[in-house]
Amino acid sequence: MQDDADPPGGEPEGFRVLADELKREFRSWMSDPVVWPAERVDELARRTFALQVSGNRAYGSYCRRLGVAPPAVHGWRDVPPVPTAAFREVPLVVGEPRDAVLEFRTSGTTRGSQRRGYHLVRDPELYRASLTATFYRFVITKAAGRGRLPIASLVPPFDQAPHSSLSWMADAVVERFGTRNSECFAAGAGVDWPGAGRFLARAEERGKPVCLFGTTLAFDEWTRRLMETGRRFRLPDGSVAMDTGGSKGRDYLIRDEVVARLHSCLGLPPGNVVNEFGMTELLSQRYGTPEALVAPPWLRTRSLDPVTLEELPEGETGILNHFDLANAGSVCSVLTEDLGSVAGGRVRWEGRVPGAPPRGCSLATADLLRSQTGTVGEDR
């Protein structure tokens, strides 16, 4: 499947124009969240695909092996999706990998894989434009005032986690929407829980809405601690929290229970606890609840039959295929190993596809070899 006709490197012609156009579109949607006509998404899909198939060396080879060229792509559904496994193997970036500004790495925690995936980002401003627009629309607008507000982040800052797309996002969110009273309470592997408690107390005193930003796991720990100590807060009306990340293999973590504890410990109504669904391989995010995640118009999702890869009807569970125009600098169409369904543009996320159980008495040596060599893992 190796293709000798690899495209030349460098920034492909047209990338800058397209990226700038997308940024304008994202910012425009932030202030005026209109529905994009399907034709508009498909037109942008055709242009990004043409750019990626010619400018992303590995993806171009893949598409040529599949026999899919730009004339065959009429809309986003026709764009060949790249399985997330590919991100572990090769730089998937438009142009030269050395021109990438950021390198985000996947956690490797869910599968315990030896190799972590990485997503090279050649235009961080495209990421920023997408994430700020969606964070504003799906989180900030829930807060009273809709302006800047104090943000408490439980995610390490990017300078301490230089390959974490979530940390980069947290920094960008605080920079764009936070007041001077915003604080990050995560450092290294731990969280300054007393400091976070003082943030809540100050918020109570001031009576102005605040935003809490963290992983579901961090909120779980925080609220368990508060339950143990009996300490309770009542955050001002209009306060919001954004939680993200799955259970990372922790069976005990049940998000509904975390949301209920955020209500009982902090006074946050469940409707103001917004779940974010993001992946290192995607530069746009979905928001809502795991049962109904909504997205900006440039992020489309469909559910595919896991065996045939045919698109499933609305509401049927399959594996999720995301198409994200914010990924213009890498690959837009990503085939995940997540189970879910799509109905009315909302995604119901149902967790990772379980690993295939061993059949018969045939030994899968991967685990054996890993136990001999050790493994690594780091959060998104």
Next chain:
Amino acid sequence: MTEENAEIRGGRRSVFHLPGLDPGPRMSSGWFEGATPAGLRFRAPNLTSEGASRAADRVSEAAALAQRHRTLAQVVSAAAEAAGRLVDPTSCAGSEALQVLREELAWPESVARETLLGMGRIWTEQALWEVIRSELPDPAVLEGFSPSSESRARRASGPRLLLQVVSANVPGVAVTGVIRALLCRSGVLVKLPEDGPGLVVLFARLLAEADPVLGDAVAATWWPSALECPLWQTWVARASRIVVYGGKAAVEGVRGRARTDQDVLAYGPKLGVAVVLPDMDLAPAARGLARDICAYEQQGCVSPRLIFTLGPPAELAQELAPALSGEVARLGLPPLRPEEAVAIRSLRAEVEFRGYGGSASRVVASGEDLAWTILIDDPPSLESVSLPRVVRLSHIGSVEALRESLRPLEGRIQVLGYAGGGGQLALLAEAAAALRVSRITPVGRMAWPPADWRHDGRFQLLPLLDWTEWEVE
């Protein structure tokens, strides 16, 4: 007889063989319900302590009766007769066996038929005598004291009750295990595998028809492994020896329950490896490999997962691809489970994109039906996966290099298949022995070991036997 009574005697979806056990609240308390990976739902009675104990008593008594009133030849004959009916596709029992495999595993009939025929070859009377004689030059020791010299005599005794736990394997291995126990004159309690419980139940029923006493010396049922229940407690406590066929979790689960003085003999998962040596006509080698890969849906530790070639991998893949297509066309293709499809695509993507990154790794595969996959690895990979018809193919420089490369898998390789060889075969055999491979064989025969094969590198009967020496005054 009530409907429940009929169920207790065994039915297609009620998978148990509990001879002489009358139903009722004292003996059982409802049902355990399970499902095979192919989705066939089945049930087995949740025996009370008294029920589990009564079943063990019955088996133990029947085994003692058989000791007194059946010769070894009669045991061999009855076991071979039952097994012969099981694998005879023209008989009612053979049709039922085919149906069991098709329903439990969603296998095409041709795969099920070939599996039964292959297993049947090691269950014939002649094959069973080969096993006995290869381990016990004087089979009379299984019937009583037999003189070993002028002043001494020996007797070999199997455990009165042997517990056989089968959690994952190819179909038929549980039957082989039961036959081994019977040859050792033991009674056997079988914990059935969830992924294919029916075949051994059918065999036990046929055995009871061939010889009711021997049929009573076998009890088989299923219960959820993770559940603490009277069956676990009673049968483990009653068994004087335990044999486990399964993965690490199954083995550890049994060891955790066993008494410290109880022998636990474990047959864990292993791996098939094949090597194509120089000066070999690749087409027949590829056809043999394809047969071995597709046998038992590649679920067995005797099917190759890793293939090495001393020549260019691409050339071998070029021959192996049509051979696999041909074999799949001949045998048919069972449905893939969703998680298997996702895992195969993920693997294909990994290797394909690695190739785009500059290595010589590449994928040669069937299309989106995911029927078969050859992953050409550069550098070589030892990461086998338990997915249907997926093999890793690598170049290796020499037999010595192969031995070094496989060293991390020492003790884990069940069979090493070879094609070609000439002067290098002896070297390969020595390498296999150093790696504690239990068997080396030409490709095309990997999946069908001979009856007297040293399974996992061990004797089949001797590990079950205790010896008594009688020194005559």
